[in-house]
Amino acid sequence: MKVRILSVFVFLFFALTIFGCGNSDTKGKPDLVLWHWMTDREEAFLELAKRYEEETGIKVSFELYAPSDAYSQKVRASAQTGTLPDIYGLLAEKRDYAAFIKAGHITDLSDYMNGFIATNKDDYAKLIKKGFISDLTYDMEQKFKEWRRIFFKKALEVNIFPEGNQWGVKPGIYGVPIDVTNIQMLYNKDLFKEAGLDPEKPPKTWEEFIEAGRTLKAAGIPGLVSGWGEIWMIDCFASNYAMNIMGKDKVVATIKGKVPYTDPDWLKVFHLFKEMADEGILAPGIVAMVNKSAEQTFANNRAAFSFNGSWCVNVYRGMNPDLNYAAIPPPLVNKKNPMYIWGGAGASFLINEKSKAKEEAISFLKWLTYEPQQAFLSSKTNNLPANQKCLVDIPPILAQFADDMEITTHPSILPASEYSQVIEFFNKGIQSIIIGEKTPEEVAAKVQEVKERRMEWTKKREARKKQNN
Amino acid sequence: MINRFILEKRLKSVVMHLILLSVAATCILPLIWMFSSSLKTQDTIFSNMHIIVSDPHWENYREAWTKGNFGAYFLNSVIYTVSVVGGVVFTASLAAFAFARLNFPGKNIMFYMFLITMMIPIPGSFIALYVLLQKLRLVNTRLGYILPQINAGLALAIYILKTFFEELPKDLEDSARIDGCGKFGVYWHIAMPLAKPAIAVIVVFNAMAVWNEYLLAMLILSSKSLMPLQRGLMVFQGAHITRYPLLMAGITIAVVPIVVLYLIMQRHIITGITAGAVKG
Incomplete structure (x- = not known):
């Protein structure tokens, strides 16, 4: 009896294993x-x-x-x-x-x-x-x-x-892009109305943004929510404002090591986060929040502003089809420089x-x-199409994102790229500013220290390479 | 005095049960939440946090089954699970018997080498594995998916079974030999029936691992017709948007067989695990 069971088992095992040893697609090979x-x-x-x-x-x-x-x-x-x-x-x-x-x-x-x-x-x-x-x-x-x-x-x-x-x-x-994306500021029109703000007049400058945040706070409405637990989103926000405050060239010069992170303009960037935290504009728990939670918060009318990408249109539609919102470029700090936003090929x-x-x-x-x-x-x-001739029939909110494609940029298209370790210290430093653990000056000094250490290391490595050659 | 003793005993029992209940709740609540979410819609899942759903959408199950192509994937997962579990039990029991009851040169070194493979998770060797399977022309084949998983399950299975086989009294083996059993006869008629609790543990552990496996399938398989059940679940998860009700319905469907298997094997599992752990 047991021998029979064993035989059946062994047969079953090999039959199942060998069955379909090859690809069992029968529809023919694709071109x-x-x-x-x-x-x-x-x-x-x-x-x-x-x-x-x-x-x-x-x-x-x-x-x-x-x-x-x-x-x-x-x-x-x-x-x-x-x-x-x-x-x-x-x-x-x-x-x-x-x-x-x-x-x-x-x-x-x-x-x-x-x-x-x-x-x-x-x-x-x-x-x-x-x-x-x-x-x-x-x-x-x-x-x-x-x-x-x-x-x-x-x-x-x-x-x-x-x-x-x-x-x-x-x-x-x-490569051939099939769609494009960019990251902007979004605001909830219904919550604006509820706080007594004009939903058709979103803030255009940083001062207006802070003022709107104060009004919203007074009405008991959390201000800005974003997935800043995923630190690349902090990087994105900070990078936008760095380019606005000091211009693209100075940002590139910093990456190339010609301008230190302790420069007054960089301190201004770090201070923006401190200001938002001090004013109570940021949604609770923002530094630990993944973007999915941030999207859920904004979609359920629990925050007035969101910093998110054009993919959010689909996300919000799924979470709350009645969400009444619009997209705007992040409010300007320096009116003399343009605001660049992260974006490009999706x-x-x-x-x-x-x-x-x-x-x-x-x-x-x-x-x-x-x-x-x-x-x-x-x-x-x-999603926003990569073909710019297809923008006629897209929803108005997507059109708002599409309108700003020309002001997009991305670290990957800059003529220099920052060390990943510096980026990590930079973003984590901002998180610690928000939670009040460090001051902007302390973070700037630390980031610069890491940067200098990395530059020194690279210099030595290149010298060694030359010597070996 | 007696009353105080009884009171202390009861208090301890109440505290113990409260702890156990809270641990059980942490295990069961996600399952209840999963089931509850599977009956909601995409927008109520984010706005209605109640566990009890007033307007259940049972059609989510039908939609998950058809959109996730669960019919085909389910059969594939059954094939993979049976093959891998069968392969692991068969190979590991023979190897463990040899390590426990036979003497041959390099026995201990070989055993420790097997144990070392437990330290290397499959994802750590993905690229090397892919290159090997490509050379063996096993990429995008069932066999190419089954063999690495049998290999991955062997170390723990051999470890558990070896400790069981080592505990077998020598007299039992001698009696079997007097009755005419060869080495394979001792293994089959004496060792295997006694190792049922350990085999139950191996079956459950490996069945769970294979049933839930996904990354290796993504690496090795290309044809949809060969994909396991977990592939069906991915249909509901996008880069930015996830269709949670359908995903939860799909997961509920996917966990049923493994829960049933666990319940069937439950009584053997504790014996198997403790025996392996204490004696190992």
């Missing part, structure tokens, strides 16, 4: 494989893949790997084994992006972006002859216009490696340089970034 991590866009992507197959006969397989950590692991592991798909996204800092380009995992798209110049026109013609792009619905003329022009200028910047870039990458455009797709279907992949991404597809993606996902 193009695309990897992404964007769960909330999966349905829209699948619909677009269906449309593309109907129009061109090319089967595109969108493969979703989430969460983003798992996705990143998969991309890195696949890069090491040379098994990256035809198209993929890269969730990484620019230096990792550069490493992928240098390893030959990413195609330079400059020629394609700048128009079909002679060297590539032949290939394009071949594709048309093959029927890959012959029956697209949009006007034939549009295909021959410059691809680059359809994008928000800022959307492309993150994918551009300029001449003389610090990573030594051959200058070029290496998600970008890259083409595997080693892909056998490189031209088909490029054609597909071109198709994906033209108006009908971008409008569809935007309507389905409430």
Whole structure:
């Protein structure tokens, strides 16, 4: 009896193990494989893949790997084994992006972006002859216009490696943005009314913002909420005001080590956080708050201001469809300098340089970034399209975000990048200012100390390198 | 005096039960919250914090099942769980028996090497594992997903079973030999039936690990048709927005089989764990 049970068990084990040893997909191999991590866009992507197959006969397989950590692991592991798909996204800092380009995992798209110049026109013609792009619905003329022009200028910047870039990458455009994003100040119109403020006159200057915060506090309404437990959001807020107070050039000079963090202008930046904390404008627990909780607080009318990205439109719609709010650039401290906000490409797709279907992949991404597809993606996902010609039918709140795309910037597109350790001390220092643990002067001194230590270390390392060479 | 003794005893019992109740509440409340949330809508989940839902949306379960493609993923998870648990029990019990009852050169070194693998979590070796599986052409195959998980479960299983097998009286083994049992006969007819509590622990631990596994599946598998149940849950989680009611309904569906398995095996588990822990 027991022998029989053992036999059944062993049979079952091997049958289950061996069953489906290979890929059991029976629908046939796709022409193009695309990897992404964007769960909330999966349905829209699948619909677009269906449309593309109907129009061109090319089967595109969108493969979703989430969460983003798992996705990143998969991309890195696949890069090491040379098994990256035809198209993929890269969730990484620019230096990792550069490493992928240098390893030959990413195609330079400059020629394609700048128009079909002679060297590539032949290939394009071949594709048309093959029927890959012959029956697209949009006007034939549009295909021959410059691809680059359809994008928000800022959307492309993150994918551009300029001449003389610090990573030594051959200058070029290496990614195709599919949407854009930016981070702004939002205010709740109903709470403004409740506190006796004019909901159509949001604060434009820092003084007005502080004054509005005082009025809201007097009415028992918490002022600003944001996910400052995720320190990159503090970095974003501080970076906006640093550029406004001292100008972009001085910020870059600080990163390059030419201006210390103890400079009076930097102290002004740190003091903004102290002022907000002292005035009681910040929502309770803001320094430990993750953005998801901050979004929940704002969506449920429990804070009048929020500092959040354009993705919030979709989030707030899900949490509270009746939320009455608007987006504004952060109120200015220095009226002489412009306010820059963080933003740029939301998600970008890259083409595997080693892909056998490189031209088909490029054609597909071109198709994906033209108006009908971008409008569809935007309507389905409430994200800002990367194609600036698709802004006609977007909701008013998204249009407010779109209006400020031209004033966006991002640390990754600045000509110098700060040490991660300095950024960490900078952001954590601001957290300690908010909770009253340290003064702005103490934080500035500490950040500068870390900066100098890192610069010294880099100098020594470079000297050692030179010596070894 | 007696009254004071009884009073002290009762007081201790009340305090003990209060502590146990609060610990139990911390375990059960998240499950109740999960179930309650699975019956709400996307906007009431953020505004209505009551555990009891006045207007339950049972259709969330149907939607979670269909949108998450749970039918196919469920079957896959059953295949993976049965295969891995079977593989671990079969391989580990043979190895543990050998470590406990046989003498061969390098026995202790090999045993400690097995134990060392317990210190390395699978995610720590993801890239190396992927490269290896790619070379073996096992990426995007069921076997490629099952084998690393069997390997991951072996160390603890061998450790638990070895301590059980070592406790077997030598006389029992001698009697079995007199009755004509070979080494495999002793293992199968004597050692395995006596190790049922330990096997129950191994089954539950590994079944839970495999049932809830997701990261390795993301790394190794590409075809949707091969993905386990946890893949279905990811459909409801976006980068910025999560469809909580459907996610909670999906998680409720996903935890049912493992809770049932735990309840079935419960009585063996305490014996198994304590035996392994004390004697190890």
